[in-house]
Amino acid sequence: xxxKLVIQIQAYLDGELSAEARLQLLARxxxxxxxxxxxxxxxxxxxxxxxxxxxxxxxxVAHSYFWKAISDEIQPHPSPRNETRHKEAAVAxxxxxxxxxxxxxIACIALVVFQxxxxxxVLDGIKSTGKKAARVAPSFHEIDSQQQNAGFxxxxxxxxxxxxxxxxxx
Amino acid sequence: MxxxxxxxDREETEVxxxxxxxxxVAFEELVRRHGDKIFRRALSMMRDxxxxxxxxxxxxxxxxxxxxxxxxxxxxxTWMTRVTINVCLDHIRKAKRWKFxxxxxxxxxxxxxxxxxxxxxxxxxxxxxxxxxxxxxxxRALAQLSEGHRAVIVMHTFEEMAYKEIAExxxxxxxxxxxxxxxxxxxxxxxxxxxxxxDSQS
Amino acid sequence: xxxTNSSKPKxxxxxxxxxxxxxxxxxxxxxxxxxxxxxxxARLVWGTNxxxxxxxxxxxxxxxxxxxxxxxFKWKEYYEISKKTFQFPKHEGKQVxxxxxxxxxxxxxDKDTLQVQVIGExxxxxxxxxxxxxxxxDGDLFVxxxxxxxxxxxxxxxxxxxxxxxxxxxxxx
Numbered sequence: 001x002x003x004k005l006v007i008q009i010q011a012y013l014d015g016e017l018s019a020e021a022r023l024q025l026l027a028r029x030x031x032x033x034x035x036x037x038x039x040x041x042x043x044x045x046x047x048x049x050x051x052x053x054x055x056x057x058x059x060x061v062a063h064s065y066f067w068k069a070i071s072d073e074i075q076p077h078p079s080p081r082n083e084t085r086h087k088e089a090a091v092a093x094x095x096x097x098x099x100x101x102x103x104x105x106i107a108c109i110a111l112v113v114f115q116x117x118x119x120x121x122v123l124d125g126i127k128s129t130g131k132k133a134a135r136v137a138p139s140f141h142e143i144d145s146q147q148q149n150a151g152f153x154x155x156x157x158x159x160x161x162x163x164x165x166x167x168x169x170x
Numbered sequence: 171m172x173x174x175x176x177x178x179d180r181e182e183t184e185v186x187x188x189x190x191x192x193x194x195v196a197f198e199e200l201v202r203r204h205g206d207k208i209f210r211r212a213l214s215m216m217r218d219x220x221x222x223x224x225x226x227x228x229x230x231x232x233x234x235x236x237x238x239x240x241x242x243x244x245x246x247x248t249w250m251t252r253v254t255i256n257v258c259l260d261h262i263r264k265a266k267r268w269k270f271x272x273x274x275x276x277x278x279x280x281x282x283x284x285x286x287x288x289x290x291x292x293x294x295x296x297x298x299x300x301x302x303x304x305x306x307x308x309x310r311a312l313a314q315l316s317e318g319h320r321a322v323i324v325m326h327t328f329e330e331m332a333y334k335e336i337a338e339x340x341x342x343x344x345x346x347x348x349x350x351x352x353x354x355x356x357x358x359x360x361x362x363x364x365x366x367x368x369d370s371q372s
Numbered sequence: 373x374x375x376t377n378s379s380k381p382k383x384x385x386x387x388x389x390x391x392x393x394x395x396x397x398x399x400x401x402x403x404x405x406x407x408x409x410x411x412x413x414a415r416l417v418w419g420t421n422x423x424x425x426x427x428x429x430x431x432x433x434x435x436x437x438x439x440x441x442x443x444x445f446k447w448k449e450y451y452e453i454s455k456k457t458f459q460f461p462k463h464e465g466k467q468v469x470x471x472x473x474x475x476x477x478x479x480x481x482d483k484d485t486l487q488v489q490v491i492g493e494x495x496x497x498x499x500x501x502x503x504x505x506x507x508x509x510d511g512d513l514f515v516x517x518x519x520x521x522x523x524x525x526x527x528x529x530x531x532x533x534x535x536x537x538x539x540x541x542x543x544x545x
Binding site: 014016057070 | 234349
Binding site for chain 1: 502
């Protein structure tokens with residue numbers, strides 16, 4: 001008996017076959033005694049597991065202990081006191097933001113200089129005079145995510161000379 | 171204030187609604203009500219009490235952060251169980267990824283290959299056992315399955331999740347789910363048969 | 373007065389020369405960079421614990437690369453789905469199709485930053501930046517990996533290397 005038929009029988013028992021596929025399989029079962037036997041066997045197995053159910057397990061620790069670990073992690077609902085703090089933080093940010101515009105202009109100039117490779121050439125000049133130690137290449141990779149819920153892990157094996165970025169969408 | 175308010179006698183929908191507004195007391199009540207079930211599900215997936223405890227806590231934390239995504243299409247317990255299963259699957263995936271995380275034997279997926287040659291188990295291998303005894307035997311047999319196979323058995327048989335839903339959780343095709351469920355069941359039946367033979371010999 | 377008058381044009385012409393030199397330097401840098409090309413290799417690899425069946429026409433990964441993978445990852449077998457070696461002007465970048473579902477876009481962001489964009493099923497999955505020097509000078513491997521969506525428990529890897537790495541490892545580790 002081929003694997004496809006066996007899996008089709010299982011899908012039929014699980015109620016996952018389309019109406020058309022179901023009719024085709026029923027016709028096959030009428031003719032094929034071996035397939036019919038397998039169908040009965042699978043049905044018995046499936047029913048048995050559901051009937052018996054699972055072993056019951058309970059939390060091995062006290063609820064208070066279990067809950068504490070959770071409550072330490074979850075964000076409490078913002079209290080009026082927290083809201084006051086947020087407002088204070090916003091005022092402080094406004095004061096600091098006055099410096100952002102000139103800071104941004106300086107950063108843009110610095111960026112343009114970097115992009116043109118001026119700094120690289122200056123530093124290469126230093127290298128040629130034997131003072132390269134100051135220049136350090138980016139030590140590791142940067143990762144941008146384009147998808148929500150997308151995570152990544154990065155890892156570097158020095159012994160193998162392998163850098164890994166593991167991406168996951170789970 | 172919610173801190174002085176007990177949710178103990180409240181309807182589940184009311185407790186969930188309060189938790190969704192950020193009421194930690196209401197959320198604690200949900201943890202109290204479903205804590206055992208969620209731990210049991212995590213244990214059935216992970217097979218290790220400490221890891222299961224960690225996974226259950228992580229699942230509750232994730233659930234808190236995603237409560238707005240719960241729209242009451244299913245019961246809260248069902249939704250929470252799905253969150254737990256996904257947390258466990260994620261953990262399994264991460265642990266399987268790096269060799270140094272666990273031994274190869276522990277991480278072996280064991281799908282396909284040898285199992286594909288398994289004969290169809292024609293008889294009920296657990297015939298004659300008492301119900302409680304059966305539960306324990308099934309529990310031991312589940313522990314011997316690979317993580318992937320155990321996950322599909324738990325999701326399909328005990329959680330009654332549809333193929334499509336399992337495929338989404340495991341991020342694979344429905345065909346893969348169908349095949350995996352079949353071989354997981356065959357494998358479980360084969361393990362049960364072997365265990366009973368060993369028990370009867372001893 | 374006289375001396376002052378004669379020194380002014382000299383000073384301004386020196387400034388002009390300096391300005392011109394700066395402009396030439398400013399605009400010439402990209403032009404010079406454009407002339408340079410970058411050569412790299414990319415492999416798409418499938419990691420699995422399954423035994424290779426007789427029907428499979430999969431190419432095993434080279435022993436040298438496999439030994440590195442085996443020491444890091446948990447999978448026993450690594451098969452090379454495709455390997456592409458390509459050369460591209462540093463300022464332009466290159467789009468390479470690795471398989472039916474997977475494409476990559478390589479680009480050099482600056483002298484030593486390689487940007488790799490991984491495209492799966494026509495969707496940009498991830499943009500990763502990595503220093504180029506360890507790949508070219510030290511024979512390092514840069515690997516982007518993920519779980520195989522179609523085959524639970526298996527994985528895919530995109531391996532970026534020096535084009536000669538498969539032949540001879542440059543650096544003794």
